[in-house]
Amino acid sequence: MLNLTQSLSTPLFGTDGIRGKVGELLTPSLARAIGFWTAQVLQQQTQRQGVVIIGQDSRNSSDMLASAIASGINAAGGEVWHLGLCPTPCVSYLTHKTEAIGGIMVSASHNPPEDNGIKIFNRNGLKLAKTFTQEIEKGLHSDKIVKQDITTLQASRHNLVQNYLESVLASLPPQSSFSGLRIVLDLAWGAAVELAPQAFRNLGAEVICINAQANGDRINVNCGSTHLNPLREAVKEYQADLGFAFDGDADRVIAIDSLGNIVDGDHILYFWGKHLQQQQKLPDNLIVATVMANLGFEMAWRNCGGKMIRTAVGDQYVQAQMWESGAMLGGEQSGHILCHHHSFSGDGLQTALHLSALIDNWGTCLRDLRQDSFPSYPQFLRNVRVNNRETLSQWQNCSKITTAIALAETSMGKEGRVLIRASGTEPVIRVMVEASNTDIASYWTNHLVSVVQQELGVA
DSSP, X not given: OOOOGGGOSSOSEXXXXXXXXXXXXXXXXXXXXXXXXHHHHHHHHHTSOOEXXXXXXXXTTHHHHHHHHHXXXXXXXXXXXXXXXXXXXXXXXXXXXXXXXXXXXXXOTTSOTTEEEEEEEETTSSBOOHHHHHHHHHHHTSOOOOOSSOOOOEEEOGGGHHHHHHHHHHTXXXXXXXXXXXXXXXXXXXXXXXXXXXXXXXXXOEEEEXXXXXXXXTXXXXXXXXXXHHHHHHHHHTTOSEEEEEOTTSSOEEEEETTSOEEOHHHHHHHHHHHHHHTTOSGGGEEEEETTSOHHHHHHHHHTTOEEEXXXXXXXXXXHHHHHHTOSEEEOTTSOEEETTTOSSOOHHHHHHHHHHHHHHHTOOHHHHHHTSOOOOOEEEEXXXXXXXXXXXXXXXXXXXXXXXXXXXXXXXXXXXXXEEEOSSSSEEEEEEEESSHHHHHHHHHHHHHHHHHHHTOO
């Protein structure tokens, strides 16, 4: 029997599945048990046994975890189709379009190489709802025996990945052409290394790739959507029109214009929203964003006659609000964009292609779009690393931290805001301050980070 109860003192599932260090939180035994209980829950949900699709990013641990998960699925009587290296939205799409009862992506997204994670999708290609992830966790704490000597039976179905790529290309406006565009792609040594260059070249772009091989030792290390300097330098070096940086599993993307300016998720939502608004394809002119969305973006969008609803950070919250409100476009400043016209999963490749098509359609360039969009309020985001997951919830009960927040908010008034939250994907407290003045935002960020560090006993 897999005795996991003692090692699972806190909930496994965060805002984007399970994520943690391999060998500490994520072990082969736990992965096998997760595969078993996930299959059980998916079978109960669909009232049948069937195929579970598994994809993975390039981390050194992904093969091991994928095999262990497949073993657990087999132990539950399920069949596995293994896609191999592919973006997370590929698993979502194929789960929805095939007879699969669910899908699993082995990836820790933008986290460092030593981490990994498990994202679970239902038969419709949507992230598994909290009710069902709680059922999986309940199973992990049970006494039911999970066979560990099962022979792993899985079929390699990497050929299906091309079906996903064809669907992404088919979602673009007819006659889209990137001929004449020189584009740099930072592939972060991760899941987009095969498909992203192929997609842009198929549309006629001149493509220059950096960090362009699957490399489990280097995935996300000083590159990709969370480390933009390599892309910025490459765009300038090659005198490119624009560049795109993906994260490790390619479900998000950040752009760089020809001057090296960042075009983040807020700008992408603004541009794509205006495009859909002009086509009368944006119900109620509504965009769903998170509490991280810049005030400059919100004011500019409202000046265009648009409406905005903010949610907690995490694509699952954006997705839930989009379903509730009927919104067709939503996303995060981090570059995780959801457009229900085309898919129900954040998709970095699809977002990058549609932004490029929008530029082609408008007969402009990203540089000019960026300059004519909106002035962003200075926004500082700092991460305070903590020693364990239990510490993440303690800050809300600390009077000195809450007093410091109140003082900052009173001082800035309507010209700024503070957001402190526990990350749902890694052991850090995120401190964000936004203000109309850079010096003010910087001062309060440094002050609040200092208070959090002092009160929680971390460096």
